[in-house]
Amino acid sequence: MGKRRHAAERRKTRPAVLGGMIAVVVGGAGAGVYALYDGGASADERTTAAHRTVKTGPLSAAEVRTASTRFLTAWQHGKVAEAAAATDDPSAAGSLLTGLTKDAHLTNVTLAPKAAKGAVVPFDVKATLAYQGLAKPLAYGSSLTVVRRTSDGAPLVDWHPAVVHPELKDGDTLVTGESGTPPVKALDREGGEITAARYPSLGTVLDGLREKYGKTAGGKAGVELRVVRGKASKAAKLSDKTLAELSEGTPGTVRTTLSPALQKAAEEQVDKRARASVVVLRPSTGEILAVANNGHGFNTAFQGSLAPGSTMKVITSSLLIDKGLASVDKRHPCPKTFTFGGWKFHNDDDFEIKGGTFRASFARSCNTAFISQAKKLKNDDLTKQAQQVFGLSMNNWAIGVPTFDGSVPVQSAAQMAASLIGQGGVRMNPLNMASVAATVESGTFRQPYLVAPSVDHRTLATASRTLSAKTLSQLRELMRYTAASGTAAEAMAGLGPDYGAKTGSAEVDGQKKPNGWFTAYKGDLAAAGVVQAGGHGGDTAGPIVAKLLKLGS
Structure with missing residues (x-):
């Protein structure tokens, strides 16, 4: 009864609806951070119900809301074990989520879910990227998908690294620090600068050029948040990718054969x-x-x-x-x-x-x-x-x-x-x-x-x-x-x-x-x-x- 009474007391705070989910502003040290509650049964009650029957069939809107809310709330509050347990691969999820603080140096994470589209829940991520006295806001969108656990039918987040950031593949990590590889300024055959803003198709090409020539083109590395590729991505010949810069490096120059x-x-x-x-x-x-x-x-x-x-x-x-x-x-x-x-x-x-x-x-x-x-x-x-x-x-x-x-x-x-x-x-x-x-x-x-x-x-x-x-x-x-x-x-x-x-x-x-x-x-x-x-x-x-x-x- 103590747990239920405590939960009831928390729910006296007036909620706001965000994308069909309940968001409550948490006071104290977490002021301004949204805590997400599903209003469903307690963990004990859900576990007992799971023992009684294995639920099958399409997920209901309530199940999608419950599973996604549980995961996002735990992640937002830095409760990595709880967030990982809300997925179908706790080990992989726990490792990557831990790395967000330890390796990526992300703080003040806030998550704003949007209206679910079936079992898919889009959400916005806002955080502060902080490293050795440097800080910069970071914002991007992602999504998660809710699935049933085979053993008992419980709704869980289908774990993929792309849940954390859409650029991540299996085995990839997010790292903030001195890049190690200086940036490059790519030029076309006529000497004009090539940028992804001007030529959207060349984003991956620019990543590849930096990986190949960054250390030899005469530039100096900066401090940045980047995707560091794992074994599977390297086997697929995917290059590391810069997501945000805390301090710009000095680019070296690489001339290509491209015709503008x-x-x-x-x-x-x-x-x-x-x-x-x-x-x-x-x-x-x-x-x-x-x-x-x-x-x-x-x-x-x-x-x-x-x-x-x-x-x-x-x-x-x-x-x-x-x-x-x-x-x-x-x-x-x-x-x-x-x-x-x-x-x-x-x-x-x-x-x-x-x-x-x-x-x-x-x-x-x-x-x-x-x-x-x-x-x-x-x-x-x-x-x-x-x-x-x-x-x-x-x-x-x-x-x-x-x-x-x-x-x-x-x-x-x-x-x-x-x-x-x-x-x-x-x-x-x-x-x-x-x-x-x-x-x-x-x-x-x-x-x-x-x-x-x-x-x-x-x-x-x-x-x-x-x-x-x-x-x-x-x-x-x-x-x-x-x-x-x-x-x-x-x-x-x-x-x-x-x-x-x-x-x-x-x-x-x-x-x-x-x-x-x-x-x-x-x-x-x-x-x-x-x-x-x-x-x-x-x-x-x-x-x-x-x-x-x-x-x-």
Whole structure:
């Protein structure tokens, strides 16, 4: 009764409603800090009820309010153990929440929940960042999700580091102190400063440049709050990220290859399509001229790992021509379907080309024309072609910031056949596929780069061989014909005659529309783009790529 009487006395204070939750101003040392109460049963009563039954089914609004309030109240008052116990992973939650005071040096934390959206509760965080006599206010938004505990059905906060801050991934921490890595001032190829405010897509690129060149570019470190990446994030090639500065460091200078005009245009183009990404580079040198993503939280253009669909047929065609299994003007089968390895492969809308050439099959992106050759190939043929000619799938590119360098694993049976048309285990991003188009245009693989290798004397990746003149000329003709009369013709209209292109659509499990791909070159420019869940590449990524090729020509 003593506990209940005490609780009742506390509730005599007049409450205010915040986002559907009860907020009460706490007096004394905590003046101005909101304490959140759910008005539900006591802990003893909830525990007893849990023993009686395991509750299932959708969470009620009251359960979401109760669980989120319990967690936020405890966190706000520095009761780490209580806050952690209100989650489904007390150990991980306790460790990260403890670090907010110990490592991040956050004080005076206040949390203001907003109206719940189902089981998701958004909330605002305000705190003071204080370190060695320096102090600065910090404010940001986050959210949590309430789930049922499997054992008893109790509502708990689904723990993820992003609950604490949306920039955090599993294993990451927040740290305030001297950064250790001085900031950098990144410049475009014309000497203009590159900022995330001017080019939103380049936030992750700037993080990568600082991590790579901060200690050697001549700057001095400042004091800041930053995300320090854990093992999983490092494996994903994510860079540390600055969230707030207490004292500015002195930046060093790093010059990039980016074109301000093309970068601006790339940003504008991807903003026209949800989940769009694009890369533009110069085939004769490998210089990256532009990189942009519609979503700014992850650099899909450089680090994405997506099935490239029929754009992969550029590499596959080079392999088939090399081996004498295809030739531009020779007859080549394109049936409606073809079965290999127990899988039945289809063309789009089950079209077929009777008595057609390989040129026609490539231009219309006939899947079965490629699948039908699988029985004549070894399991590692495509992998070797990608590595030895196009410099892919060796994890050794050094462009100046983190990248995913494509993956063409050795596979067998149906998966090997699927790889020929850019499905199966093949994974690429726009940087990789722009490089493929550049290799065809120039005849030689030149590893793309964002910072000249002379800056830090690094060694660029190379390919062990080039295509024969016969194969190269046929590959260029296939891409030229596709740009002029095939699936890429509408997007590439008016850009000829020194051009080539290939469209692609990559099916993704659980996704209604495929990812739309497009890779092309025009003169000494090559580009590739993807629009995730966009549909056919010629209609989605194609206009983005073509616009940039036209602008840069």
